[in-house]
Amino acid sequence: MAHFEKPAEGSWTEHYPELGxxxxxxxxxxxxxxxxxxxxxxxxxxxxxxGRVEQLTRAGSYFTREISAVGTSVIxxxxxxxxxxxxxxxxxxxxxxxxxxxxxxxxxSGVCRQFxxxxxxxRYDLSGACTFVQQESEFFDLDKADYGLASVQCEVWEGFIxxxxxxxxxxxxxxxxxxLGAGIVGYPFDRMTQVYKYRALVGSNWKLFIxxxxxxxxxxxxxxxxxxxxxxxxxxSHGYEALAYKIDGPHGMVSSWGGMSPPRDLExxxxxxxxxxxGLFGPWDRPDIDGLDPLPPGLNPSGSxxxxxxxxxxxxxxxxxxxxxxxxxxxxxxxxxxxxxxxEGTLYFVPPRNATERLRQEMxxxxxxxxxxxxxxxxxxxxxxxxxRAVTNFPLNDQEILLRQLHKTARxxxxxxxxxxxxxxxxxRVAVAR
Amino acid sequence: xxxxxxxxxELEPFAGWSLRTEAERYAKRLSSTMDELQAFYDAAFGRLExxxxxLDQLDLKQLPEDATRLLWLSYSLVNASFPVEVWRQPRVxxxxxxxxxxxxxxxx
Numbered sequence: 001m002a003h004f005e006k007p008a009e010g011s012w013t014e015h016y017p018e019l020g021x022x023x024x025x026x027x028x029x030x031x032x033x034x035x036x037x038x039x040x041x042x043x044x045x046x047x048x049x050x051g052r053v054e055q056l057t058r059a060g061s062y063f064t065r066e067i068s069a070v071g072t073s074v075i076x077x078x079x080x081x082x083x084x085x086x087x088x089x090x091x092x093x094x095x096x097x098x099x100x101x102x103x104x105x106x107x108x109s110g111v112c113r114q115f116x117x118x119x120x121x122x123r124y125d126l127s128g129a130c131t132f133v134q135q136e137s138e139f140f141d142l143d144k145a146d147y148g149l150a151s152v153q154c155e156v157w158e159g160f161i162x163x164x165x166x167x168x169x170x171x172x173x174x175x176x177x178x179x180l181g182a183g184i185v186g187y188p189f190d191r192m193t194q195v196y197k198y199r200a201l202v203g204s205n206w207k208l209f210i211x212x213x214x215x216x217x218x219x220x221x222x223x224x225x226x227x228x229x230x231x232x233x234x235x236x237s238h239g240y241e242a243l244a245y246k247i248d249g250p251h252g253m254v255s256s257w258g259g260m261s262p263p264r265d266l267e268x269x270x271x272x273x274x275x276x277x278x279g280l281f282g283p284w285d286r287p288d289i290d291g292l293d294p295l296p297p298g299l300n301p302s303g304s305x306x307x308x309x310x311x312x313x314x315x316x317x318x319x320x321x322x323x324x325x326x327x328x329x330x331x332x333x334x335x336x337x338x339x340x341x342x343x344e345g346t347l348y349f350v351p352p353r354n355a356t357e358r359l360r361q362e363m364x365x366x367x368x369x370x371x372x373x374x375x376x377x378x379x380x381x382x383x384x385x386x387x388x389r390a391v392t393n394f395p396l397n398d399q400e401i402l403l404r405q406l407h408k409t410a411r412x413x414x415x416x417x418x419x420x421x422x423x424x425x426x427x428x429r430v431a432v433a434r
Numbered sequence: 435x436x437x438x439x440x441x442x443x444e445l446e447p448f449a450g451w452s453l454r455t456e457a458e459r460y461a462k463r464l465s466s467t468m469d470e471l472q473a474f475y476d477a478a479f480g481r482l483e484x485x486x487x488x489l490d491q492l493d494l495k496q497l498p499e500d501a502t503r504l505l506w507l508s509y510s511l512v513n514a515s516f517p518v519e520v521w522r523q524p525r526v527x528x529x530x531x532x533x534x535x536x537x538x539x540x541x542x
Contacts, residue, residue, distance in 0.1 A: 276512075355489030361540075
């Protein structure tokens with residue numbers, strides 16, 4: 001039934017022989033001890049995407065991010081010089097959380113000229129320098145220059161803001177993202193500023209939700225009840241095949257067809273989709289902006305005319321989905337324990353010019369939410385049964401290659417850390433039992 | 435003053451669906467019966483194209499209040515279309531207690 005060509009080796013998985021083809025253990029998703037190691041080995045040493053530059057519109061714009069996996073809160077702020085910087089959200093005086101509103105554990109955002117601690121009024125400018133100490137003369141030989149905020153490595157890549165809490169990191173973001181990142185440089189992300197952001201608390205290990213979104217093998221089955229009956233039957237009998245998969249270092253991507261935007265036959269979709277010309281794949285009509293034709297070389301790598309969407313898995317916890325119809329989607333998976341995480345899905349569109357465009361985007365956003373609810377609920381069912389350890393090894397098919405890659409990378413990071421916590425992980429350098 | 439622009443006065447019985455936020459629209463959907471959802475859909479779906487024709491003539495950034503309420507109603511129609519057109523229940527199938535909240539949405 002092959003509809004799309006595979007590599008000469010006969011499968012995508014065998015094209016990357018280091019992945020193997022055997023059954024995979026999911027012990028890495030059900031062990032509290034393993035999660036504690038992942039926190040140190042992965043999250044405390046990797047570039048983590050925390051947002052977009054459009055969230056920081058002017059000097060003094062800031063937001064905070066609670067990153068449970070690394071056990072810190074980070075302030076991200078645009079300085080008077082326009083630079084985006086990040087700091088640990090802690091006052092240098094006695095450790096109070098510096099920026100928060102009402103609820104110390106919740107994230108916040110806003111615009112300010114400086115940061116003032118709620119406790120004793122110490123102040124810091126937007127570059128983190130301590131500028132005011134209450135009753136400074138009461139202190140002993142205190143030099144404010146020694147008490148700037150603790151900085152966190154922070155870089156902007158294509159408008160995405162990244163932090164790395166490892167002070168010893170020497171790898172710039174662009175290098176970390178490798179060929180897959182380089183291939184999408186220049187995409188007009190900056191024009192897509194109409195944002196919908198959803199958040200969910202999910203009862204599963206963080207990797208299980210990436211698994212769910214890194215394969216489309218599940219889509220015709222789990223989401224069968226989302227389509228019209230006849231279309232649903234057709235989708236299931238066809239199954240799913242990707243146009244292409246690529247793996248580079250710890251990252252991977254899957255390129256998919258996009259038969260629904262627009263569908264070949266209008267009877268395939270729901271009545272409201274027909275009227276609005278929009279659905280799961282987003283508005284069917286591309287926005288009229290520069291940068292979508294030609295696309296950067298890393299998109300639609302197989303050059304297929306049926307192309308619909310590319311999904312990038314940037315290790316550890318960031319996914320970027322670029323749709324043929326000219327919008328993009330990001331997923332963040334923020335672990336809070338070995339079997340819980342916070343999921344964030346954010347949709348980015350070119351701002352609508354009229355009500356019709358606005359409603360098409362609404363249609364895409366609502367559809368996204370309804371599909372994600374099904375995905376999220378299923379994960380809890382998976383987590384529950386994995387934890388029984390009644391079965392411990394699971395076969396993964398060729399369309400699940402990115403799952404194999406994700407779990408292998410995560411396991412290797414931990415193994416590398418256990419062998420030598422000082423040396424950063426390099427894919428392929430560590431052998432781990434599967 | 436009427437809730438919606440004059441040409442859409444027959445939708446006034448469904449003015450309760452004119453809600454500003456996704457959270458309100460979604461909550462109303464979940465707390466409605468299928469009969470209520472069907473009645474709203476039947477009244478509004480046939481008018482969707484005329485609603486958009488009307489609204490498209492206006493500046494989305496400076497909509498009069500009655501047009502804004504009509505736009506919000508159209509958002510609710512999108513939300514209510516899923517149960518009516520496919521699921522036959524207010525909540526997406528197989529989603530149990532799962533929930534997902536909007537933390538950022540467009541101002542209009």
